Amino acid sequence: MPEIARTDESPRATGTAAPARRVEREGAHLAGLIWTLVRTDFKTRYHGTIGGFLWALLKPVTMFFVLYAVFSFVFASNPAYKLNLIIGLFLYEFFGEATKTGLLSLRAKGFLLTKARFPRWVLVVTSSSNAVITLALFSAAFVFVLLVQGHALRPATVALYAWYQVQYLGIVTGFSLAASVLFMRFRDLNQIWEVVIHAGFFVAPIIYPLDILPERLHIYLYLWPPTPVMMFSRAVLVDGAIPSLAAHVYLAAETLVIVGVGMLVYRLASARIAEYV
């Protein structure tokens, strides 16, 4: 077995640069790379649409108010269901969009992979930026409407909602890390994932209340990552209830497992991705 070793004694800065200066420079470089990828993704996505950037910002808020108006009419007798449905739809939309762009991220930016050596995981992590912006705007609009309606939102429940979304983003990122490198080798993964996303829409309790199913099935539904995030988000925002400690531990553990597996798969499979461009 031949020896395989690559030693990088000074990958970025000049050989005489002090370590602190090198770290500072690499940090600035990484921050610049992340910001540029987020900015150019945003610009690319909304280029050519009416209203451009303004529309990009207005779209999720507009969608929210359209759904809110329609559901207020259709489900007038059940306001809690209306709010739960809107939360479910938006959170699942985020999951579907972010995981699909994450899966495609390395191939979509394949032209950069053969240009230079740089932290390629940045391409994956930043791929969900548009979906995150949409989710943030939706969340702001939703909280605003709840406050206008007189819901007694407490800072703690809003903070918990934000924490669930951070974990949701972790789940999406973990999935994207693994899926993006595998997609370089298996080019139909996006089609398979598309089917899973469609099927998963009915696994997650978006259009039906979880209570209509036997309790013994709940655990299986909770294995589908959007389910706990959705249920806990509804609990804190709509019901004003804080899920149990065990529920929080479960979500944190699920997030850690997905992030861990994603990082592991990425680490094992990413070294040769430039050869698949």
Place this chain on the structure above:
Amino acid sequence: MPATPLIEVRNVSKRFRIPSVRRETVREHVLDLFRPRPSETLQVLDSVSFELRRGETLGLMGRNGGGKSTLLKVITGIYPPDGGTIVRRAGITPILELGVGWNPDLDAIDNIDLLGCVMGLSLGELRAATDEILEFAGLERFAKLELRYYSSGMASRLAYAVAFRAVREVLILDEIFAVGDAGFRERCQDRFQALRAAGHTLLLVSHEPHTIERFCERALLLEGGRIVMDDDAGAVADAYMRLLTEGAGPAAGGEGHA
């Protein structure tokens, strides 16, 4: 005592497995799980060893398919080697395949940011250098034009201009002087000479013997994935010409991959 080399390549090997039938989807892998799939192993680099010393300009010559592009990607860290050791003691800026690969929906300035960041420039450095990059490429008038409307020559000039601005201690160039019109090539050569004068270490790949003789002190000749000559640039350029005129069959076939 000789100075420590900035890059040491020791017994580096690289091979690609070329299957008779490519399976690129989950469906193909599942359906053909038990079907034998013969494959051929292409040894693109075979125990390649050399050193790049601080401040020198090293040439690399070889026929198409000899493994030059793969070697550059392995040195740069874009491809991992299958065997051997690469020691890098300085930052490397590669100028490889720069004519292709832009975001066609973005204008030149945004693409400069994208490529510049990937090549190691900070946003501050890019802000300060954007005008200079556009001027070097001769594209000031098209700064706000989306790359989809650029010709391949314009896109290449822009890429080289970014890369020349992003230079770290070691610069690796693949056929740099074959891009653009005479004016642009002259600017590239002037910049190249300025980098040499400033003490940068350079690795230059070219098929042009006079380019290697003019710019390099020492050169390597890569043939069939092996370094068959490591000598004075003029001697290597002559040997390369002899190889072309008297040479046997094609080389191993490393270039063009990826």
